[in-house]
Amino acid sequence: MAGAGLDDVFIDDITFPAADGYLLGATLFLPRGAKRHAVLINSATAVPRKIYRGLAGYLAHRGCAVLTYDYRGTGDSRQKSLVGYNQPRSLAGFNATMADWAALDVTAAVAWMRERYKHLPLNYVGHSFGGQALGLLANNTEVSRALLIAAQAGTWKLMASPERYRVYAMLNFVGVPLTRLLGYAPGWSGLGEDLPKGVFEQWVRWVMSPRYLFDDPKLRALENFPHYRGALRAICLADDPWATRPAVELLCSGFTANKPEILTIAPADVGAAKIGHLGFFRAEHRDTLWRGAAEWIEGEE
Structure with missing residues (x-):
């Protein structure tokens, strides 16, 4: 598909195959000049890749080749398939779990970027689930630097009150019955x-467990957490009711081969009224949060 220029950046909507051949929708952001880094941006649960478009363009403007994509x-x-047929418009009957997202989609995205940009450092930005997925990847050793943004072991008891009770009620008394009814x-x-049924149900099980995904006895991919040895910074937003400091610390505790740096940022630190779980990616933070993130990703801090 033809790309379009925007702010000195070439933007191309593409597809690439997941590990099982399922085609994933993606967008590639390329600088007009020399490429100095490759960056993979990995989404939060139920958040489309378009949310990360501004940050991706900003990084590309600075000389990074950046890929954003949607999980299956x-x-x-939602509907693409390598074998030439579309999945039904409804997600009823669509088989996928969060573990599949990591093992099949994120793993393939890392491999695709590593193969395409063999001579560039591969850096990883993970928002919420995207940060959790880093520890589950069999090929996370390919990543040089990882910036986790509002990424947490999202057990409900570590969420801020009263949000934790709203989440508990929404998932168990609204989400679960509706998912069983609609598929x-x-x-x-x-x-x-x-969200696919399997994704939602696995997510609920993790949220209801004291140590989130670390309590899942069937999640064999947990063995990959200690394999990551690259640089790791986790950004905790002080007004984020989901990714609280204790929840971020719990996720980071799984990365035992290095010492993750956890940086807590309050809205006032960057002259903002609020940031929350999604606000990091708003364009108003271009000269504050985005600049700091880019400098760290590029190894300038």
Whole structure:
């Protein structure tokens, strides 16, 4: 598909195959000049890749080749298939879990960027689930530097009050019954975007467990957490009711081969009224949060 220029950046909507051949919708952002870094941006649960467009363009303007993409069953990866047929418009009957997102989609995205940009450092930006997924990847050793943004072990008891009680009620008393009834989790129930049934059900099990995904006895990919040895910075937003400092610390505790740096940022630190779980990616933070993130990703800090 033809690309379009924007702010000195070449932007191309593409697809690439997941590990099992399922086609994932993606966008590649390239600088007009020399490329100095490769950056993979990995989405939060039920958040489409378009949310990260501004940050991706900003990084590309600074000389990074950047890829954003949608996990299977979401966004532009909702219906695509390598074998030539579309998945049904409804997600009912669509088989996927969060573990699949990591093992099949994120793993393939890392491999695709590593193969395409063999001579560049590969850096990883993970928002919420995107940060959690880093520890689950069999190929996370390919990543040089990882910046986790509002990424946490999201057990409900570590969320801020009263949000924790709203989440508990929304997931168990609204989300679970609706998902069983419809065969998928509808975004209009408060999730953001529709989610495949398996994704939602696994997420609920993790959220209801004291140590989130670390308590899942069937999640064999947990063995990959200690394999990551690259630089790791986790950004905790002080007004984020989901990714609180204790929840961020719990996730980071899984990366035992290095010492993750956890940086807490309050809205006042960057002259903002609020940031929250999604606000980091608003363009108003271009000269504050984005600049600091880019400098760290590029190894200038």
